[in-house]
Amino acid sequence: MKVVEINDVSKTYHDTEVEVKAVNGVTLSFEKGDFAVVVGPSGSGKTTLLNLIGGLDQPTGGEIIVAGHRLSELRPSELIDFRMEHVGFVFQSYNLIPVLTAEENVGFIMNLQKWPKEKRKARTDELLLSVGLSDRHKSRPSQLSGGQQQRVAVARALAPRPEFILADEPTANLDSKSAETLLDIMEKLNREEQMTFIFSTHDIRVMKRARRVITLEDGRVVSDERTNGAG
Amino acid sequence: MITSIAWKNVWRNKTRSFTVIAAVTIGVFAGVFSMAAINSSIVQRINAAVNEELSHIQVNNKDFRSSGDIRDIISDPSAVISTLEKTAGVTAVTGRIIVRGIASTSAGSTGVEITGIDTEKEKQMFTIDRKLIPGTGSYFGSDTKFNTAFIGEKLARELNIIRYILTSEALSGLETAGVPLTVIEKLRSLEGQRFTTEKKFSAAYSELLSAKELKKYGLKIKEAGWSYREGSRIILTFLDMNNNQTGAAFRICGIYRTNNDLFESLTVFVPASELRQLTGIGEGQFHRIIARLEEDDLTNDVTPVIREALPGYEVMNWKEIQPDLAMIADYINQIYAVFMVLILAALAFGIVNTMLMAVLERTRELGMLAAIGMNRRRVFMMIMLESIFLSIVGGVAGMAVSGIVIAITGHTGINLVKYSEGMEAFGYSAHLYPSIGAEFFVTLTILIVVTGIVSAIYPARKALKLNPVEALRGE
Secondary structure, eight states: EEEEEEEEEEEEEEEEOOOEEEEEEEEEEEETTTTEEEEOOOTSSSHHHHHHHHHHHHOOOEEEEEEEEEEEOOOOOHHHHHHHHHEEOOOTTOOOOTSHHHHHHHHHHHHHTOOOHHHHHHHHHHHHHHTTTTTTTTGGGGSSHHHHHHHHHHHHHHOOSSSSEEEESTTTSSSSHHHHHHHHHHHHHHHHHHHHEEEOOOHHHHHOOOOOOEEEEEEEEEEEEEEOOOO | OOOOOOOOHHTTTTHHHHHHHHHHHHHHHHHHHHHHHHHHHHHHHHHHHHIIOOOOOEETTTTHHOOOTTOOOSSOOOHHHHHHHHHSTTTEEEEEEEEEEEETTTTTTEEEEEEEEEEHHHHHHHHHHGBTTTTTSSSSSSOOOSEEEEHHHHHHHHOOOOEEEOOHHHHHHHHHOOHHHHHHHHGGGGGGGEESSSHHHHHHHHHSHHHHHHHHHHHHHHHHHEEOOOOOOOEEEOOTTTTTTTEEEEEEEEEEOOOOOOHHHHHEEEEEEHHHHHHOOTTTSEEEEEEEOOOOGHHHHEHHHHHHHHEEEEEEEHHHHHHHHHHHHHTTTHHHHHHHHHHHHHHHHHHHHHHHHHHHHHHHHHHHHHHHTTHHHHHEEEEEHHHHHHHHHHHHHHHHHHHHHHHHHHHHEEEEEGHHHHHHHTTSSSOOOOOOOOHHHHHEEEHHHHHHHHHHHHHHHHHHHHOOHHHHTTT
């Protein structure tokens, strides 16, 4: 089942003097349960592509359909709701809410969606257990290591059961051990919950685990390979 | 959830939040306390004017105030008194005979207004009898065959009725009052010497003391040296009903002290009966008939009623007699408003500055919140709530501090005796008892919250304009 369809999508930035084509005629689709990475050198358009898929940015050409929604047809306020309902984000710098505890961070989006308290708590407990932080419910981000914070961020992204997770360089700030642990967790969630993961990365460890590697250069897809995810 | 995050956000940068809260607290305190002090000063002045000098409404012969002629008496005093007594809101009525003249002693003379009063009725309408300086006699208390006068302290000084002598008792009193023996020893050379004026006395002891001693004990020494010669007499001269000069010696029965130097130096109270004998003014005749009302607030309503009932007379209320005071009384709300605007403007600048800093510092976080699905309304609400919490905490702290300080100083008073000469020349007390109505606190609380909301609009709009992609790129 297709979760994301990208048809001839372009994104052009108009700088003061030059026109920059960050994404140039990309056509791709992602299936439910994909564990895909988008790789390429700096400036190749990886982050821009993820932003377009996540509805954070609008393409200047082409069409993106996510879970049956044509993103170009959504108003800004509808795009915010769309992101909350369908997309989970994991950022390079964790971006947890510093004043909230781990469980409050995980429950944040469910709270915005007005989940009942018991249901929200059960989901939070389940996710913190699966990311190996069942003993850190009450810890603030400042009391957690980088790896632990990123695991909380993954749990937060997964909490409202989105269609897919977009993870922009999720291991870039982590040491090897933390990165491997995080990847183990994400692989497990992908396997057990059939959760779709789309990464952008430079990290060879992520590439090795991926079952699909899409390479971008100058905003174009130069290869799209399916692998075994040898990790 | 948004409320909880907003509250926690207020405390994430404790130093900055405490600085802003401290600034708001100090600002609110300064404003409220100044207002309370000004308010008390005005209220005390109005009370003094109404209770000691003017009462609420005065009825005069039409020409009397401008001419000052002793013959311009009220033509039908019984009718006037009867009309006033029947008027709703009037609680007491009394008549006065007022004669302009000269008060003199061997030391000098000065112009005065000799006010012949019904001493018992006046006690019901005025508080001047309670302004008697202890040790100076009484308010027309003792039966005497002499004419008696109740005069102000300022006049007593001008006529050298008050003198300054450091007696051995006075020096012992200073020791009890905590003045060091070394200082008392220095003052011994002045023991028993008489000084006719305060100026001469203070010049004498100032020469003996260091500047520090003078600053610390000067006031106590001056008070200790204050001496009144009991049974002193003044000569009052004036014109009688036939325009002939007349006069008599009056024994001073007591000296009163108010906060109004001008009133003290001008007004000499004597029993109306004594003045009638000397001037030839008939029994039951007056220059002025005064009415006291149940409440100050009735003044504006009752005045036109009396004016209409007594068309042939000059009817004036205290606000018309002292328009400067009336203006202050009437404009006190505007004065409140100016102070409130100043307090709230300072608060608004503090809040806008802090919240702008908070928004700019948290660009990435706000971008992330927008990215994961926090809509514009919730972001706006969060920033607004943070601002409101900051305002409320600072405002409430400021009002709590103000409330406590006002309660304490309202009880103990603030002694501005250093500036008493300047203040009392205008009739204002040098002892302030700050007070402010509860409604001022309620209004200020509401306005502080409103200011917090208004101040947050600009920073909150700034947060709404953030583009999530650009905000996240900020990392």
